[in-house]
Amino acid sequence: MSNLVVVGFPKVEEAEEVRRELVSIQQEHLISLEDAVVVEHDAEGGVHLRQAINLTTAGAVSGGFWGSLVGLLFLNPLVGAAVGAGVGAASGALTDLGINDNFLKEVGESLPRGSAALCLLVRESTPDRVVERLRRHAPHARLLRTSLSHTDEDRLRGLLETASKQAEALRLT
Incomplete structure (x- = not known):
């Protein structure tokens, strides 16, 4: 505790x-x-x-990494990184x-x-x-x-x- x-x-x-x-x-x-x-x-x-x-920044970095990885699988890493960073930043901002x-x-x-x-x-x-x-x-x-x-x-x-x-x-x- x-x-x-x-x-x-x-x-x-x-x-x-x-x-x-x-x-x-x-x-x-x-x-x-x-x-x-x-x-x-x-x-x-x-x-x-x-x-x-800063949870927003941490979320964006983490989301960018995972987005790039998923984007590589679908042959579009830049879009994957951008979407991942956006989703990660949003989730980080909402996390307390x-x-x-x-x-x-x-x-x-x-x-x-x-x-x-x-x-x-x-x-x-x-x-x-x-x-x-x-x-x-x-x-x-x-x-x-x-x-x-x-x-x-x-x-x-x-x-x-x-x-x-x-x-x-x-x-x-």
Whole structure:
């Protein structure tokens, strides 16, 4: 079972930096993510979702490949590629994997203007080691929402607060 974790940041750049760091941490097998979306509430009041994977593009590439393959069988690979890319892009645009976009927009609307949140769908992790690695990237992070148990949520809050204090102490020295 996956857990949803939403962490707030005062700036979108901090959320993006943490997402980039999580990708490298994932390569070390300290965390396994199903989805990682940065939600921005801009200064004008608009909400923007910055998905980790562009499903429309992925669908177009996949559809183009399969369309070309089918087109080769019928001696018309260019038409097959074009049709396959179109169908793949359409199916990718209609597919919503990971965290529900409506939920993400609700999160964005609840954020103060100019701030952001990193929404994670975590399959499994080693929270203490992950937070330790993120300490310098997320000194102002705060836990907004989660589907963790109360015990795990309190533990994660404690880790984030400790990391925030340690990062602040390092910055002052």
